[in-house]
Amino acid sequence: MATAFTNARIFDGDGWHEDRALVVDDGKVVGIVAKNDLSPGVTIVDSEQAIMIPGFIDLQVNGGGGVMLNDDRSVDGIRKICEAHAKFGTTGLLPTLITDTPDITAAAIDAGVKARQARIPGFLGLHLEGPHLSIARKGTHHPRLIRPMEDTDLQRLLAIGNDVGTRMITIAPENVTLQQVEALAQGGFIVSLGHSDATYETAKAYAEAGARLVTHLFNAMSPLENRSPGLVGAGLDLGELSCGIIADGFHVHPASMRTAIRSKRGPGHVFIVTDAMSTIGTNLDGLLLNDRQIYRKNGRLTLADGTLAGADIDMLSSVLFVHRELGIEFEESVRMASLYPAQAIGIGERKGMLLAGYDADFVVLDADLRMKSTWISGQQVYEA
Structure with missing residues (x-):
């Protein structure tokens, strides 16, 4: 009825x-x-x-409700992450695996297959952020786990098929070839460029090969310079690319965010991601990632050396930051958290x-x- x-x-x-x-x-x-x-x-x-x-759609969610996907690679773990973010308006998300071992990656994929079979509310698929990134732009990813994509890696990824729903992967051109990106895109993966020192020209070539997104614009990538636009410049200038951005006021300066939103060439958009960790919806004062302590203080998550380690923000707070702190109209702020991410992964005809x-x-x-x-x-x- x-x-x-x-x-x-x-x-x-x-x-x-x-x-x-x-x-x-x-x-x-x-x-x-x-x-x-x-x-x-x-x-x-x-x-x-x-x-x-x-409802909000978050394409980069490392954890929530006290759970990190890296640590709890189970249907119950994915359910807890989805439930934690639903409290803040997220109705669809991609649990995200931060660079880890092949065994842990395989276990996370298996959990994603089972989560889809279980029809967990809010589960859209998986985002594999690494391990094929640039060590020079590693951010909080553990350098000993970063490595080139081998043919066996590619075949394992392509074998997943549609069993987990949406399949998104963040790669760096430094460790993944154009041919591998083309194969991933033809195999149904949403390929995102990130954690990379790629030049504008390289990013353009990878977009032509099938890459469609840029992972957390400005962070862990080659910057926009006068004669070297870098990955930031490519993300904003190439219309076929959509760019996720972390809207917590720590990862990106508000002026840079406003500039990016105003200058993004269509049809792609700048959209909001949280890059949230297990702290969301909890009183935890930190967490462990790959056996390294991450500290939570005043809205920030950092390693001991001060390196930002994911974000401590939910989707509604991100939308309100964009609206109130950046001066973006509320309606556009909502679209940045719903319609634009839906379009970025090809589900804009049924969600957003x-x-x-x-x-x-x-x-x-x-x-x-x-x-x-x-x-x-x-x-x-x-x-x-």
């Missing part, structure tokens, strides 16, 4: 609807209609003057908006933009 959510301001991803109802049936959006046009027998949910927006036929994934906020509830496929998965 259909359900109608009434008494809310509804943002469908394009525009606002006032004094209308969001109608949901069988996990899908039926439409946004006038209350007088509701069918008899529809179940009415009074949203009490709330704000309804499309509240239009007829789309998945009924949405967030309910109060008038002050605080969390009230999260809904996935028309089912409530969190209530504040």
Whole structure:
């Protein structure tokens, strides 16, 4: 039976609807209609003057709820990560494996296959961030685990097929060939460039081979310079690339973020990722990654030497940072966390908006933009 959510301001991803109802049936959006046009027998949910927006999609989530995918490579671990981020409006995410051993990578992939079979709410697939990165731009990735992609690595990746859902991989041209990227892209992988000193020209060649994303723009990559645009310049200038960005105020200066958002050449967009660690939704004061201590203090996560080690921010906080601190209109901030990441991984025709036929994934906020509830496929998965 259909359900109608009434008494809310509804943002469908394009525009606002006032004094209308969001109608949901069988996990899908039926439409946004006038209350007088509701069918008899529809179940009415009074949203009490709330704000309804499309659910957030996070393509880089290392952990949450006290769990890191690197440490808990299980269906239950993935479920805990998804549940932790649902409390902050995330209705779809890619659990992300930070550079690790081949055995741990294989275990994470197996967990992803089982998580998809279990239909865990919010699970979209996996993001493998490494191990085929540049040691010079390693960031918090352990240098002894970084290595070139071998033919056996490529064949193992291609063998995954569609069993985990969306397959995203971050690679550096320093350790992956153009031919390997072409094979990955043709095999269904979303290839992202990151942790690299690649030149503009190299990044362009890899985009032509099938790369489509840039991982956490500005961080762990060659910068934009006057005669050397680098990976940052390529990400902004090449329309076929979309760029994730960490919006916590620590990873990227607000002025750089504003400049990137204004200058990004389409059809690709700058979209928000959290790069969140296990601390989200907990009171943990730190965590271990590859046997190294990461410290949590004042919104930052760092190694002992001060190197940023992932982020300590959730999606709603990221959206509000972009809106309030960068001065980006609220509607565009929401699109950066919903529609644009959905488009970046090829699911923009079913997620990221509240239009007829789309998945009924949405967030309910109060008038002050605080969390009230999260809904996935028309089912409530969190209530504040």
